[in-house]
Amino acid sequence: DSGVTQTPKHLITATGQRVTLRCSPRSGDLSVYWYQQSLDQGLQFLIQYYNGEERAKGNILERFSAQQFPDLHSELNLSSLELGDSALYFCASSVVGGANTGELFFGEGSRLTVL
Amino acid sequence: AQSVAQPEDQVNVAEGNPLTVKCTYSVSGNPYLFWYVQYPNRGLQFLLKYITGDNLVKGSYGFEAEFNKSQTSFHLKKPSALVSDSALYFCAVRATDTGFQKLVFGTGTRLLVSP
Numbered sequence: 001d002s003g004v005t006q007t008p009k010h011l012i013t014a015t016g017q018r019v020t021l022r023c024s025p026r027s028g029d030l031s032v033y034w035y036q037q038s039l040d041q042g043l044q045f046l047i048q049y050y051n052g053e054e055r056a057k058g059n060i061l062e063r064f065s066a067q068q069f070p071d072l073h074s075e076l077n078l079s080s081l082e083l084g085d086s087a088l089y090f091c092a093s094s095v096v097g098g099a100n101t102g103e104l105f106f107g108e109g110s111r112l113t114v115l
Numbered sequence: 116a117q118s119v120a121q122p123e124d125q126v127n128v129a130e131g132n133p134l135t136v137k138c139t140y141s142v143s144g145n146p147y148l149f150w151y152v153q154y155p156n157r158g159l160q161f162l163l164k165y166i167t168g169d170n171l172v173k174g175s176y177g178f179e180a181e182f183n184k185s186q187t188s189f190h191l192k193k194p195s196a197l198v199s200d201s202a203l204y205f206c207a208v209r210a211t212d213t214g215f216q217k218l219v220f221g222t223g224t225r226l227l228v229s230p
Binding site for chain 2: 033
């Protein structure tokens, strides 16, 4: 158990809909990262938050947004969903965003299926 | 930009035989390199990392990795494979973006250990 909790584990929805994925980092971790894993794209970095502020942005679509709340949990919002958004979405956390040596702790993921 | 490449989609090895999963990297400056493992329906788990020092890094579950600067490689190895080692293995490099680090992952290599 990594200590990172993601909900829901599975989600099935229709095209055009909006969903919210939730992540609770390990106790004491200030940084949260979101990754998307799909069969054809591999593991893609989406976005990183550190203590409530956005710190790094990757291949995140404009239809997607995220935030980190004062209690350090994070949410990834996906809107106007398309079939191609079907993927496994991972949240990871680490102790600090700037000085750590890079070890991330991953949740078990939220599997999104868009029909 | 920092990146890693995993040239093999799949590696097949018989139980008890040594295994190698290949990774090459491209970075500016000193590389921070990592290996993660993903078991079915699970999140990624940290195996080992190279920051500096000894070129042979030992990690979890009997795995080790050899850093080779001249060949820009960081291959994952294990002297004697187990069926339970069958999983998806990811090489990663730490990339710096606006002063904050993120991990950039390779495309993954599926390891299949046969009894």
